[in-house]
Amino acid sequence: MEPEAGSYRSAGVDIDAAEAAKDEIAQRVAATHNVSVLRGVGHFGGFFRAPKSDGEVVLVSSADSVGTKVLVAALAGHHYPIGIDLVHHSVNDILACGARPLFFLDYYATPRLDPDALREIIRGMTDACEEAGCALIGGETAQLPGIYQPDTYDLAGFVVGAVEEARIVDGSRIQAGDVVIGIPSVGLHTNGYSLARSVLGLDGTPERAKAILTEPLDVFAGVALMHVLLIPHRSYLPEIVPLLDLDILKGMAHITGGGIAGNVGRIIPDGLLAEFDLNTWEPHPIFGLIQQRGSITGDEMYKVFNMGLGYVVVVSPPDVDRALDEIEDGRIVGRIINTSDEAKVRFVRNEDGWAAS
């Protein structure tokens, strides 16, 4: 079957094939687990009870990469943002479980080492680690001719954080009437770059791609596409840590691959639905540009991209004001309602905004 034009699959990413292998993988993986593994809680990270801490401290870990954003960085010759991306993405993931980062390791692989690019990436990673109070304690740099395309690289990261077992945030306490607060993204972050590159014409010759990347665009007030595409993934640690201290967060989602529905859906208990009002926030213009250039449906856009929300928290109505006090650019974007449907997330457009609902 031919993939439909403009879909993520036609850009070379086969999400269904990945899903197909998941069931068997889940079974095999479960067989390796022991009493130290907390199952079924950590959708944004893996949970393991720290040894000799009487089960009080749980280590939360996550592995991730920056994806094909590195190809934009390679074309632009700016690698510093990629290092930041990797750390912020990883830290946000475990943060969504209530964990604060402890340490980080990276894996950098390339067909032929470019020491300047590596230095820039390390600068980005170490700046982001310092800011997050996260120690970079290891990593591997591999030169692997034959696996990678010329002039490319891949960068993966591995973060370990900690949370007291009683303070794990997993969405299980969410109930009808709770309020969904969204925090804006600053662009694509690190997801959807395969589709974005395809529809923006960046997957052709390097010459043509560079011309497209460096052209100032009216939609960005004269800023070149390159700079918009390389804005580093935002870290939500500064906003969320004070809220962890207040212990008012019932659920959190880091909006990455799978978009708002894919990620928020992971924390909503059965019988409940998170209803988002699309009138409550304005996505960055990069999303409109991609949608228009690629003639992509709204459904597909919301499945692939963060569409303007990088992080979502769920709180009880009495805690909304305290939460918004800490999140300068946070806003109410939705609410939790009862449902008999299987869908965990729904998008609506309330003409009068949330105040009226």
Added chain:
Amino acid sequence: MEPEAGSYRSAGVDIDAAEAAKDEIAQRVAATHNVSVLRGVGHFGGFFRAPKSDGEVVLVSSADSVGTKVLVAALAGHHYPIGIDLVHHSVNDILACGARPLFFLDYYATPRLDPDALREIIRGMTDACEEAGCALIGGETAQLPGIYQPDTYDLAGFVVGAVEEARIVDGSRIQAGDVVIGIPSVGLHTNGYSLARSVLGLDGTPERAKAILTEPLDVFAGVALMHVLLIPHRSYLPEIVPLLDLDILKGMAHITGGGIAGNVGRIIPDGLLAEFDLNTWEPHPIFGLIQQRGSITGDEMYKVFNMGLGYVVVVSPPDVDRALDEIEDGRIVGRIINTSDEAKVRFVRNEDGWAAS
């Protein structure tokens, strides 16, 4: 400057370029460290004090990949060994610090997902994790068109283990007169595949490579090269754990990239030298085949490959018998002597073997 024929660089791996970036990286990385990081000990892993364990438990972590061995697996269509390789390599690394594995995460990236290959890799990883008592608690599967060559993939792993701070094994207690025990490797393990593939003619067309891989070879008693090249990396956990319990290990080295000298050198204190007697062990015939086909010098071979020793431990003379009781195929391969040289490792050939020295 043209790289010399038959060197690792001419096979596409530039070790000097990697070294050049190391100094700045080390400085930047050190800036991210805090009091929880134990510096200067973990040559085979990163050390971080577990939170709320009064500093007693230290988490030891390592990031690594299988390297271009995956290209041999892809040609052969056998991916199960690669999953084992990744886990065994990683577990051996932290084991060399005295740590036992707790949990593992993987990063699998490919241009287009092959669910069958992924299943085989997961089977290998989960079998190895179960055997090691190590929980596979997370991972990332990324489809990254444009970064990877067609029909390839990369597989990286992150392991976290634990050791009591007082039981960290780092070589610092090694002294003159101590005995070096070697444990055989079962082949190349996961290092030197770029050079091996080049000299064995596996980097040409897939058709030619497959013909070379499937031809039975006399030197392997009729076994095809493919099977020898895909023997999984040996885990030394079964032999070493009983010796950790006995607390008689003064130093350990996992022999990976950099060979015996590069890895044993990391644990030998200043003023001391590990002298290896090459007459005390017989490398697997794969090494002779590679050396002969590539006209590679002995120096280069020992710099790139494990040359028959996959793991090395250093003990005091009175503990040698107890150590050898646990290591069925271990043998005395060297001794620690005083030196005024900078070199930490020296190779000799004692005509009468070690008994006479």
